[in-house]
Amino acid sequence: MADAFAAVETRGLTKRFRGGQLAVDHLDLTVPAGTVFGFLGPNGSGKTTTIRMLMGLIEPTSGTAQVLGRRMPDAARTVLPQVGALIEGPAPYAFRSGRDNLLRYDAADPTADPRTRAARVDAALERVGLGAAAGKKAKAYSLGMKQRLGLAAALLRPRRLLVLDEPTNGLDPQGMREIRALIRELAQDGRTVFLSSHLLDEIEQVCTHAAVMARGRLVVQGPVAELAARAQDRIAVTTPDAGDAARILKEHGVTGLTVTEDRVTGEPPPGDRDPAELNAALVHAGVRVRAFGLERGTLEDAFVALTGEGFDVAG
Numbered sequence: 001m002a003d004a005f006a007a008v009e010t011r012g013l014t015k016r017f018r019g020g021q022l023a024v025d026h027l028d029l030t031v032p033a034g035t036v037f038g039f040l041g042p043n044g045s046g047k048t049t050t051i052r053m054l055m056g057l058i059e060p061t062s063g064t065a066q067v068l069g070r071r072m073p074d075a076a077r078t079v080l081p082q083v084g085a086l087i088e089g090p091a092p093y094a095f096r097s098g099r100d101n102l103l104r105y106d107a108a109d110p111t112a113d114p115r116t117r118a119a120r121v122d123a124a125l126e127r128v129g130l131g132a133a134a135g136k137k138a139k140a141y142s143l144g145m146k147q148r149l150g151l152a153a154a155l156l157r158p159r160r161l162l163v164l165d166e167p168t169n170g171l172d173p174q175g176m177r178e179i180r181a182l183i184r185e186l187a188q189d190g191r192t193v194f195l196s197s198h199l200l201d202e203i204e205q206v207c208t209h210a211a212v213m214a215r216g217r218l219v220v221q222g223p224v225a226e227l228a229a230r231a232q233d234r235i236a237v238t239t240p241d242a243g244d245a246a247r248i249l250k251e252h253g254v255t256g257l258t259v260t261e262d263r264v265t266g267e268p269p270p271g272d273r274d275p276a277e278l279n280a281a282l283v284h285a286g287v288r289v290r291a292f293g294l295e296r297g298t299l300e301d302a303f304v305a306l307t308g309e310g311f312d313v314a315g
């Protein structure tokens with residue numbers, strides 16, 4: 001459950017690169033603790049730059065970023081041990097096994113007790129479902145398995161916050177499903193998960209809360225259910241007389257009409273008119289209605305409505 005504490009909070013966070021590129025523009029982000037928070041935006045909208053500032057990897061041009069209640073990058077030494085991050089994509093040593101990779105990773109942490117190392121590594125491998133493949137060389141791992149190995153590395157210590165940058169990027173649908181299921185599990189024991197994605201349906205499936213970025217700016221943030229509810233329901237008519245149907249619907253106040261072959265959709269007229277009246281008007285005008293219904297608005301509709309632009313992404 002979310003509580004009042006913010007796991008991440010930025011105020012006026014801005015990054016302008018030396019070339020003049022304004023990558024992040026006055027970002028006020030609040031990630032309530034205990035949420036699975038989706039950081040959504042098309043490629044180039046500033047997600048990775050924001051995450052790099054949150055992790056203290058680059059300095060903001062102006063504004064502030066707090067992670068787990070402490071200012072970054074100043075508090076990086078105290079904050080980062082409590083944060084598991086998967087940022088640049090997985091890059092294990094190809095000729096070592098998954099287990100060896102984790103043993104080395106753990107050994108690089110001066111605060112990790114060497115006596116409990118093996119047990120810690122095995123527990124992390126089990127946690128991400130790599131127990132059986134732990135002895136295989138990483139070069140034999142699929143991308144999804146490498147991504148799991150990266151998650152296992154992030155889970156070697158107890159973490160209050162997981163930061164995952166595009167964790168399903170490049171995975172096939174099965175790999176995506178597996179990583180998404182794992183993320184949901186990881187969120188169950190109260191830790192905050194912050195993940196970036198350019199996939200709307202991924203955010204809808206996995207996240208409780210989300211923020212939407214476009215061109216370096218925050219468009220909207222809040223609980224996913226509330227964001228999706230902002231999107232209006234749409235009227236959808238299936239008919240062989242699509243042109244006539246669109247005309248009649250327009251006459252009756254339906255806006256934003258789109259016609260694709262035998263389907264017409266649009267936004268219902270303002271007010272509380274019963275959609276059945278529209279159906280009756282169509283039939284009365286001789287339109288042969290095969291199906292008439294209301295479709296629930298999605299996060300994608302909300303995004304389009306909020307930004308006035310499409311979500312130009314390929315899988």
Ligand SMILES: Nc1ncnc2c1ncn2[C@@H]1O[C@H](COP(=O)(O)OP(=O)(O)OP(=O)(O)O)[C@@H](O)[C@H]1O
Binds near residue numbers: 018023041043048
């Ligand atoms: N080191 C840099 N120097 C100059 N410009 C940069 C640098 N890093 C990123 N940018 C620019 O800043 C903008 C935001 O990039 P960023 O990588 O943060 O977006 P993103 O939403 O994470 O997209 P992606 O999913 O493609 O990584 C882009 O226009 C990018 O070209």
